[in-house]
Amino acid sequence: MDFRKLPPVQEQIMKCVRCGKCRSVCPVFAEIRNETAAPRGHVFMVQMLRDGKVDARQEVYERLSNCLLCETCSVNCPSGIDIHELNAAARSHIYEQNPSLAKELIFDTMWTKPGLLRASTKIMSGVQKLGLQTFARNTGLTRILPGDLPKAEAIMTSIPSRSARSRLKKVNPALGEKKYTIGYFLGCGTDMLNPAAALATVDVLTRNGCEVIIPQDMKCCGLPHLANGKMETARLLAAHNVQIFNAYKFDYIISDCASCTSALSRKNMEFLLGGLKIEDDALAFAAKVMDLTKFLIEIIDIRLPAQAGEKKIRVTYHDPCHLANAQGIKEQPRELLRRIPGVEFVEMADANRCCGGSGTYSVTHYDLSMKILDRKMDNAMETGAGAIATCCPSCSMQLRYGIRRHHWDCRVVHPVELVSAAYKQTQQ
Numbered sequence: 157m158d159f160r161k162l163p164p165v166q167e168q169i170m171k172c173v174r175c176g177k178c179r180s181v182c183p184v185f186a187e188i189r190n191e192t193a194a195p196r197g198h199v200f201m202v203q204m205l206r207d208g209k210v211d212a213r214q215e216v217y218e219r220l221s222n223c224l225l226c227e228t229c230s231v232n233c234p235s236g237i238d239i240h241e242l243n244a245a246a247r248s249h250i251y252e253q254n255p256s257l258a259k260e261l262i263f264d265t266m267w268t269k270p271g272l273l274r275a276s277t278k279i280m281s282g283v284q285k286l287g288l289q290t291f292a293r294n295t296g297l298t299r300i301l302p303g304d305l306p307k308a309e310a311i312m313t314s315i316p317s318r319s320a321r322s323r324l325k326k327v328n329p330a331l332g333e334k335k336y337t338i339g340y341f342l343g344c345g346t347d348m349l350n351p352a353a354a355l356a357t358v359d360v361l362t363r364n365g366c367e368v369i370i371p372q373d374m375k376c377c378g379l380p381h382l383a384n385g386k387m388e389t390a391r392l393l394a395a396h397n398v399q400i401f402n403a404y405k406f407d408y409i410i411s412d413c414a415s416c417t418s419a420l421s422r423k424n425m426e427f428l429l430g431g432l433k434i435e436d437d438a439l440a441f442a443a444k445v446m447d448l449t450k451f452l453i454e455i456i457d458i459r460l461p462a463q464a465g466e467k468k469i470r471v472t473y474h475d476p477c478h479l480a481n482a483q484g485i486k487e488q489p490r491e492l493l494r495r496i497p498g499v500e501f502v503e504m505a506d507a508n509r510c511c512g513g514s515g516t517y518s519v520t521h522y523d524l525s526m527k528i529l530d531r532k533m534d535n536a537m538e539t540g541a542g543a544i545a546t547c548c549p550s551c552s553m554q555l556r557y558g559i560r561r562h563h564w565d566c567r568v569v570h571p572v573e574l575v576s577a578a579y580k581q582t583q584q
């Protein structure tokens with residue numbers, strides 16, 4: 157698809173009035189302080205690319221990929237420009253002229269095949285359990301890794317040995333009277349890096365009258381592909397998932413992962429289709445997609461029984477960009493936390509500021525990512541919380557690394573894990 161024909165590139169770009177509002181909120185610009193790293197600079201760069209004033213060179217891709225795709229600029233732009241979409245479209249356009257074998261292997265061969273991805277993660281987990289990662293680090297062997305990996309490999313520690321998929325049944329009946337049939341979109345990150353969140357999701361949904369079905373053939377939501385210049389693959393993945401989920405009669409398609417629900421939203425589907433008419437089946441699919449916390453608060457109106465002799469835990473919340481910015485979901489996860497007996501909810505400063513994780517960003521832009529993370533950790537530690545709750549496996553991984561980096565005694569959880577724990581505690 158010609159990137160010049162995509163709606164953000166064709167229509168929105170001309171609306172930029174150079175006001176600089178986007179620049180003042182961009183977490184990357186706050187660290188780099190250079191116009192080429194500012195959202196406004198990216199808009200200008202994409203315009204030049206569109207008009208043929210700059211070539212689709214790798215160097216331009218590198219500059220555009222400084223962006224986290226956090227969408228903070230887009231939600232603050234008074235002209236309503238989807239700056240992150242412009243950026244993602246331009247990356248794909250440049251990537252098509254500068255393909256890389258490594259990316260083909262990672263994003264097309266591996267990340268489109270869930271079985272292969274799970275097997276690779278299992279191998280990595282085994283390597284860690286045998287102490288080989290620590291050995292390689294201590295002996296300097298990690299230095300042979302490409303790019304930022306010698307530093308960034310430390311983010312990926314304690315990979316669970318078993319995926320959520322291997323621990324969950326395909327069909328999980330509702331406990332008590334059945335109210336809804338739910339298709340659970342179990343994203344790759346939650347499945348392999350955060351299985352405890354997936355187990356808690358199924359536990360809490362089934363306790364609340366939901367039959368939870370996990371379609372076995374679902375694939376990645378496509379967001380990592382979009383961020384890495386693989387828009388065509390993201391489009392194919394979206395079409396695949398629409399077909400798989402539409403084969404069932406679900407009342408809702410729920411995910412506990414902010415990135416997945418944002419990737420599966422109507423807005424993203426429309427972007428992927430580049431202004432073409434969105435098919436009825438994709439429309440029907442997207443209309444059913446909902447974030448877990450929104451579902452628990454707005455549809456279920458969850459109420460948890462008080463606990464006898466409850467143990468208080470102070471919890472703060474980090475807004476994933478793909479939930480707060482992309483979907484406007486800020487209040488529901490907070491309300492869910494407030495409804496958990498034993499939780500003392502405390503707000504951190506700038507909770508809606510990116511943590512610097514952004515999927516693969518912390519691996520490809522380690523130093524910049526750490527500067528953004530350190531600001532987040534300062535604000536989180538101020539609260540004196542015993543747990544940081546968040547709704548995204550990528551944020552969770554980044555925050556866990558931040559906790560280790562700052563030698564802080566704290567843990568990272570999905571809010572649903574605390575809900576599930578509260579249910580279990582009342583049964584004891």
Ligand code: SF4
Nearest residue numbers: 172173175176178233
């Ligand atoms: S906020 Fe929007 S209109 Fe203002 S400079 Fe940024 S992109 Fe242009």
Ligand code: SF4
Nearest residue numbers: 182223224226227229
């Ligand atoms: S998406 Fe986020 S990181 Fe990228 S330009 Fe906008 S505000 Fe900056």
